[in-house]
Amino acid sequence: MPDIKGLHKTLFAIRKQIPFATAQALTSVARQIEQAEKKGLQRQLENPTPFTVNAVRSTAARKTNLIAKVFVMDTAASYLDPFEFGGPHKLNGKALLNPKNIRLNKYGNLSRNKLAQLKANPNDFIGTVTTKAGKSINGVWQRRKGRKVKSRRKRSPNGERRERKKQRAPKLLLRFGNALPVKEHLDYFARANKMAEALMPSALSQAMAEALKTAN
Structure with missing residues (x-):
């Protein structure tokens, strides 16, 4: 068939x-x-x-x-x-890196070697800074240059030199925190x-x- x-x-x-x-x-x-x-x-x-x-x-x-x-x-x-x-x-490391005053890439992230660059900069340091409000913040900070003084400070009426202006507070670049x-x-x-x-x-x-x- x-x-x-x-x-x-x-x-x-x-x-x-x-x-x-x-x-x-x-x-x-x-x-x-x-x-x-x-x-x-x-x-x-x-x-x-x-x-x-x-x-x-x-x-x-x-x-x-x-x-x-x-x-x-x-x-x-x-x-x-x-x-x-x-x-x-x-977390890529021990703490969450919360950018504050630092440039990010076009995706809103830190570049891969950014932290290493900050560590190598002599004007930056890693540590804990206590703010005027008494709050301790751990992170990466940038030292600020002192304000320029136009003229030499005069002595006070009693003959003592006036106190110098305090050094400017460092700028927070990265704040360390816990994973959210x-x-x-x-x-x-x-x-x-x-x-x-x-x-x-x-x-x-x-x-x-x-x-x-x-x-x-």
């Missing part, structure tokens, strides 16, 4: 295409989720760096390995973790699961249709 044989041949060809079609569908959905997660980072975080956004990657599935992955590179994942699961910001709790939430996993559930049926259907054309 030629019709039965032809049908059997077609079904056999389709069966051979199923792993390839499934891999294509998985990869297509993974790529879409990757782009959506990148946009999610840009929406939820304030001016994120390209390094952070591009840390979201995806890997393709293959017919011999029907797994497609969407993931975040380890370095970025370590400091993005509290934005998904909650908790305090991750993260307020933003990325919804990374919720977004990925929702998209996978919504996109996979149509992606698989389309891939199988293409496989059927190839089989014929």
